[in-house]
Structures are given as structure tokens and as C-alpha cells.
Amino acid sequence: MNKTKLLTIAVIVLLILNTGTLGFLILNGPMRHGPRHRGEGPKKLIVEKLHLDQQQQAEYEKLIHWHRGTIDQLDNQILETKNRLYLQLLKTNVDAKAEDSLINVIVGYQKQIEQTHFKHFEDIKKICKPEQMEYYYDLTTELTTLFSKPRRPKHD
Structure with missing residues (x-):
């Protein structure tokens, strides 16, 4: 596997992880926890x-x-x-x-x-x-x- 292909895979994996993390934070962030949200x-x-x-x-x-x-x-x-x-x-x-x-x-x-x-x-x-x-x-x-x-x- 050449360096370009490896780098492309790494970027795609990081992009998926970042998107998943942002989705989690938006859906379960501090404004959504418990009865304290407005x-x-x-x-x-x-x-x-x-x-x-x-x-x-x-x-x-x-x-x-x-x-x-x-x-x-x-x-x-x-x-x-x-x-x-x-x-x-x-x-x-x-x-x-x-x-x-x-x-x-x-x-x-x-x-x-x-x-x-x-x-x-x-x-x-x-x-x-x-x-x-x-x-x-x-x-x-x-x-x-x-x-x-x-x-x-x-x-x-």
C-alpha cells in the first residue's frame, strides 16, 4: 500500500470520527441533559x-x-x-x-x-x-x- 492511499484512508477515518463526535455532542450536549435545559x-x-x-x-x-x-x-x-x-x-x-x-x-x-x-x-x-x-x-x-x-x- 503506498503512502497516498494510506494517507487517504487516515483522512477518511478521521473525518468519520470527527463527524460522529460532533453528532454526539449536538444530540447529547450539555443543553440536553436533565431538566435544566430551558x-x-x-x-x-x-x-x-x-x-x-x-x-x-x-x-x-x-x-x-x-x-x-x-x-x-x-x-x-x-x-x-x-x-x-x-x-x-x-x-x-x-x-x-x-x-x-x-x-x-x-x-x-x-x-x-x-x-x-x-x-x-x-x-x-x-x-x-x-x-x-x-x-x-x-x-x-x-x-x-x-x-x-x-x-x-x-x-x-
Whole structure:
């Protein structure tokens, strides 16, 4: 076998491998994993896991609207407070009391977020029928893994 033929085969094999890898990444990339991808992910997952009927889904929509509005508002307050905190870095001497105070405000907002999540799932429990409670209990054991943020690679 001459060098040209060998090189041609190697290029074709590498091209096939690259195409396969790209296809895999597109079909199974990070935006496709779990319920964290945008759109109907968590909603669809909960509806399916709890086997919610049409009436329950309508009630669930109302719960989602309240939950999302509350979380968005708290996220915005956290962002504004973090901006004020990091503006402290522009000062020659950082005011330790202001820094501590702003961090405590952020912690308070984060606490409210966790309370909002908890209430949201309590409210979901209230719309479940007795025969769905087993599904609800199964869902609650998975909540921390289903809705946790994916880990990011460590950077300095």
C-alpha cells in the first residue's frame, strides 16, 4: 500500500470520527441533559412524574407563575446587592461593615429563595390526589439532584 492511499484512508477515518463526535455532542450536549435545559423541562418532568391530569396541570401553571415571578424578583435583588457589594472593591479601603452587611442581605435573599422553592413543592403536594402521593414522594427524594445547578469546571 503506498503512502497516498494510506494517507487517504487516515483522512477518511478521521473525518468519520470527527463527524460522529460532533453528532454526539449536538444530540447529547450539555443543553440536553436533565431538566435544566430551558423550555418546558422541569414542568414537563413534574407533570410526567406525578401523572397530573388537565385540571391539575392548570393549577400547576398558576403555581409556576407565582414561583417563577417570586424567584425572578429575588434573583434580581441578589444581583443588585452583589453589584453594590463589588462596588466596594473600587474604594481604597473596603468598609468591612458595609461588606458584611451586604453579604448578610444576599444570604437573606438566598434563604427566601429556598423557602419559596419549598413552598412551591408544598403547593404541588396539595394539588396531588391520594393515588398520586407515591409519585410525589418519589419526586421529593430526587429534588436536590433534579433541580441542582450543573457543576462548572474549576477556574482560577
